[in-house]
Amino acid sequence: MQNRVREQRREAGLTQADLAGALGVSRQTVISIESGRYLPSLPLAFRLAQLFEVTLEQLFSLDNQENHR
């Protein structure tokens, strides 16, 4: 999975701590999501998308390899 969480957060002018507070998760979890080490649950992914006012597809996408499976 690829995601644009870091880009969206920067565009929104938020720090990782700000985003963590808005989502009700830890800063470490935001860091893990941004680096792709952790895939958020569907409810958390939706909260992220709602927060940035984008669709899930704009925020998360499958890698090329995953697309061909």
Added chain:
Amino acid sequence: MRSRIPDRMIAPLLLAAGSIVVLVIGGAVHGWSTLPDVIPIPILAIAAMWVWGRRDTDMGAVIRRRPDERQLERRLRVQALVGRVVSAGVAVGYLVATATGSLLWPWEAMLGLIVIALVAGWLLCLRPEKGAIDEGD
């Protein structure tokens, strides 16, 4: 009703309570003169838990009982690892006790507890969920 004890205090307090029970039993069985040798261990463990619980880390969040979904998943992995290691340890202990002819019932009790926990876990977490199979399909 919420507990008046702050969340970050619960884990250190539980550890302190458990330590006191173990120390009292140990002192009663082996003599109170042995206590000064072992008391530093729980004190250090409680202090470490107190310090870690105040930190802005995954472990701190788990100790404070405020884990988010990722931290809950990591805690679950740790618990699974502990369960596997303890189960393997008890199985090895039982084999060693059998081979050496030493006391068996504590190992049998632990093995029984592991089997009960396994069955309970299966019944609680792996039972078929309603609607899993749509009869119309």
